[in-house]
Amino acid sequence: MNSAHPSQPESEPRSGHRHVLHGRAIGKTVDGPEGSLTILDGLEITVDAGEAVAIVGPSGSGKSTVLGILAGLDLPTSGEVELLGQGLGSLDEDQRARLRAGDVGFVFQNFQLLPGLSALENVMLPLELGGQDDAASRAREMLEEVGLGHRAGHQPLQLSGGEQQRVALARAFVSRPAILFADEPTGNLDTETGHRVIDLMLSLRASRGASLVLVTHDERLAARCDRRLLMQDGRLVERAAELAEAS
Ligand SMILES: Nc1ncnc2c1ncn2[C@@H]1O[C@H](COP(=O)(O)OP(=O)(O)OP(=O)(O)O)[C@@H](O)[C@H]1O
Numbered sequence: 043m044n045s046a047h048p049s050q051p052e053s054e055p056r057s058g059h060r061h062v063l064h065g066r067a068i069g070k071t072v073d074g075p076e077g078s079l080t081i082l083d084g085l086e087i088t089v090d091a092g093e094a095v096a097i098v099g100p101s102g103s104g105k106s107t108v109l110g111i112l113a114g115l116d117l118p119t120s121g122e123v124e125l126l127g128q129g130l131g132s133l134d135e136d137q138r139a140r141l142r143a144g145d146v147g148f149v150f151q152n153f154q155l156l157p158g159l160s161a162l163e164n165v166m167l168p169l170e171l172g173g174q175d176d177a178a179s180r181a182r183e184m185l186e187e188v189g190l191g192h193r194a195g196h197q198p199l200q201l202s203g204g205e206q207q208r209v210a211l212a213r214a215f216v217s218r219p220a221i222l223f224a225d226e227p228t229g230n231l232d233t234e235t236g237h238r239v240i241d242l243m244l245s246l247r248a249s250r251g252a253s254l255v256l257v258t259h260d261e262r263l264a265a266r267c268d269r270r271l272l273m274q275d276g277r278l279v280e281r282a283a284e285l286a287e288a289s
């Protein structure tokens with residue numbers, strides 16, 4: 043079996059590329075109420091197949107902004123993103139949407155589940171967008187994997203915050219993405235549920251060989267990733283594990 047684990051760099055990663063993500067000289071400037079605001083400035087990032095990377099940093103430092111750009115949900119003002127071997131700048135919106143539907147999972151800071159749909163229907167969505175005909179049975183299995191088989195018929199407002207977070211994770215994993223982006227995946231959870239979600243993400247990563255790029259304030263989660271990157275002055279800098287564990 044091919045495994046894309048970083049301890050076996052010579053093995054062939056599932057995406058066919060050693061680097062699944064490469065961001066070069068990324069800049070992002072927006073027009074804010076006080077004029078032009080530079081959020082990202084000359085940011086570099088490389089993520090290998092099967093690698094788990096944590097992005098940490100203070101509130102407002104640009105973590106959600108960079109995650110959206112790296113996943114192709116938002117465009118940078120300058121610089122280039124290569125995701126799964128494709129330059130995102132050369133794709134139109136439809137092509138980026140198709141790439142995301144097939145190989146990219148995203149867990150939003152505020153979940154973004156569709157309110158009129160049940161948990162099961164929310165998890166089915168990426169499969170249906172990808173034209174899969176066994177969406178219902180695969181979505182049900184995935185919901186069971188996150189411990190929510192008994193809540194499949196509940197709409198988001200009929201679920202607790204931790205349950206919504208797990209539905210969002212199930213939706214992000216169900217299409218077996220080569221890379222998962224997650225923004226504060228344990229941010230709204232109590233300690234015990236947070237631990238369960240961390241275990242779930244890392245075990246899904248291990249069983250599916252997916253790369254993880256996680257934004258987190260949670261030092262336990264950051265410490266369990268292969269690398270930690272600190273957002274500082276619009277760039278990402280490597281941060282030692284001991285530092286992450288000590289703070
Ligand atoms: N569209 C926009 N227009 C103006 N300012 C924006 C826009 N989007 C983000 N910002 C500003 O850019 C900065 C970075 O925002 P971002 O959401 O990336 O921060 P973050 O690191 O994810 O913070 P948190 O940890 O609180 O989620 C913030 O100061 C925010 O106010």
Ligand SMILES: [Mg+2]
Nearest residue numbers: 105106151225
């Ligand atoms: Mg954020």
